[in-house]
Amino acid sequence: MSAADPRPTTGGPLPRKVLIANRGEIAVRIARTCRAMGVATVAVFSDIDTGALHVHVCDEAVRLGGATPAESYLRVDALVEAARRTGADAVHPGYGFLAEHAGFARAVQDAGLTWIGPTPEAIAAMGDKLEAKRRMAAAGVPLVPGAELPNGELPDAQLARLAEEVGFPLMVKAAAGGGGKGMRVVEGPADLVDAVAAARREAEGAFGDGTVFLERFVARPRHVEVQVLGDVHGTVVHAFERECSIQRRHQKVVEETPSPGIDDEVRAALCAAAVQAAAAIGYVNAGTVEFIADETKLAARRAGEPVEPRDCFAFLEVNTRLQVEHPVTEEVVHVHDTATGALTPLDLVRCQLLIAAGAALPFAQDDLRQVGHAIEVRLYAEDPASGYLPASGTLHAFDPADGEGVRWDAGVVEGDTVSVHYDPMLAKVVASAPTRAEAAGRLARALDDTVLLGATTNRDLLVDVLRDPTFLAGDTTTAYLDERYADDEARRFPPTAEATQLASIAALLTTVDDQRAGQLAVQGAAALPGVPPGFTNAAAFDPEVTVAVEGDVRRLRYRALRDGRTAVWTLDDDGKAGAEVTASVHGRRGEELDLEVDGHRSRVRVTTRGATHAVRTPAGRVTVHQLPRFPEVADEAVAGATLAPMPGAVVTVAVAVGDRVDAGALLCTVEAMKMEHRVTAPVTGTVEEVRVAAGQQVDADEILVVVTPDEPEAPQAS
Secondary structure (H helix, E strand, O other): EEOOOOOOOOOOOOOOOEOOOHHHEEEEEEEHHHOOOOEEEEEEHHHHOOHHHHHOOOOEEEEEOOOHHOOOOOOOOOHHHHHHHHOEEEOOOOOOOOOOHHHHHHHHHHOEEEEEOOOHHHHHHHHHHHHHHHEEEEEEEEEEOEEOOOOOOOHHHHHHHHHHHHHOOEEEEOOOOOOOOOOOOEEOOOHHHOOOOHHHHHHHHOOOOEEEEEEEEEOOEEEEEEEEEEOOOOOEEEEEEEEEEEOOOEEEEEEEEOHHHHHHHHHHHHHHHHHHHHHHOOOOOOEEEEEOOOOOHHHHOOOOOOOOHHEEEEEEEEEEOOOOHHHHHHHEEEEEEOOOOOEOOOOOOHHEEEEOOOOOOOOHHHHEEOOOOOEEEEOOOOOHEEEEEEEEEOOEEEEEEOOOOOEEEOOOOOOEEEEOOOEEEEEEEEEEOHHHHHHHHHHHHHHOOEEEEEEOOHHHHHHHHOOOOHHHOOOOOOOHHHOOOOHHHHHHHOOOHHHHHHHHHHHHHHHHHHHOOOOOEEOOOEOOOOOOOHHHHHHOOOOOOEEEOOOEEEEEEEEOOOOOOOEEEEOEEEOOOOOEEEEEEEEEEOOOOEEOOOEEEEEEEEEEOOEEEEEEEOOOEEEEEEEEOOOOOOOOOOOEEOOOOOOEEEEOOOOOOOOOOOOHHHHHHHHOEEEEEEEEEEOOOEEEEOOOOOOOOOOEOOOOEEEEOOOOOOOOOO
């Protein structure tokens, strides 16, 4: 079959106008393909998404109201009405929210609209994970043990019996969704009840369905999935596998194809099992069949032991939607034209629209080719060094770096505010290359060269992973992050002394140059042109500035030399100057400096927003903040106080005034970014104040509970 001359179909016309029932980068990505196909688009948005990127890239947009998902993107009636109001004749759900909600798919079809996704029946069958397992067992696909939990109140004894049947450790998982939401690992019976309750609440908030189930937790597996496509004429094909093993909080962070851990025979068996699974449920449109791959058996095969390929993996679930990581597949899978030999990149969203219109797939399995290697990372607004806490705030600077083979799927632009109400992913970044090592290098460089100021992100961790010898060796099980970055401190990446010095000097010289040109504002007031930063009218003293470099406060003294260079000294706490460093700027082009420091020239980029400089040096990235010359006195902290880790809503309060608590005891839980965060007692003592109640919105660093520590016992008289 030729991709340029696809087989005839009985499909109808493409949709004229598609309502995209989602937000963020996936809505932007769907709109891009729709525009390329000549299809109009309609965005939907909440009250706090009025200026969001997905709203601007679509032809029309409809306000849903509210701020939380339940008030906006999870409202089936409002979404169907938005399509009717704008004359849209099709709905694409994206992923997350209602993408795997059979009721939404039926409501769309009942309204006479085209649903761009699998049938409601397939969604319902695969959404019931245990029903999915039964169907896969009938189809002969290997399984992971599990058990369904009925909705509503469940006696603790009955829950314990089900858990014992599954076996510890186990996972509590949301039946209606994925992406790590509504998921908990339970090591033993003591944590089971609380884990199930928390998972139910989180699943209800994320997907509008609090149904959860239990599944055996397999230690150190590989998470491998297969992209499948099925049309209404009964054809099902696969577009090869992706490995998504590197996860935190059970949510994927790094994805790639092909998997570095499986051989060609296992790959063939895996992909065949995925097609078999999809065909067994009459699957239509794009979907993903997920598997757990046993690394122990895969390693045995690599060592030459006789392990059957189908014994190396077990069915996990079917995601009845487009996956977050679908760009990885698109970057390496091509359609081969047998007539011309040309290779055309696979566009999965285009395939979705064609299938939804009733067309047959315009290619057969043998037409698909996998060329090269692709790696994707998810850039999150979160702090890996604080337990991966989601972060909110304004993106004061965001300039993604281009490069050969680099693709950005972003849902934000500079100036956007990262909300506490939605998933904190800012963008997906994909790099492809002929080899895995090259793809990793390209991706690390693109992340390194990207300018980011504002919300804390996981960028440093991603770069470190991509350059880690263990990752480059392909040792990427689901235990990777826990093993390689075992604690919060291991996820901190302080800049080197060389990078810190270079960045400090670059920021200083940029500030001097800008202020001389009259382009710099100091503490809200325009600086006089020609007056250097830190100027003093005492001729005996050189100008001096104080900066914070990644939290390290330093004083810099400088002097212009007659040969055009600048002498810079770093002062210690006593004001004594260290060794002199000479620096000069040989040229400046916007934010790019040709900087020489003690005879060593390098290209440095300085991006300035207010008093903060994001500096990219060959030795690493450093943030330099110029401190005011006359700082205000900081507020005094309340002793024994626990603070909100980020803006969010209080879910539960576990204590009352007067309660005795031990250090580490649960005080309250705060929901933010669709995840629950436990706030625990910092000391053993008595609860003196409870300043919040369940349902209350709180800001970052707001005091929640105050615990008065116990006084130490007086020594006994001898």
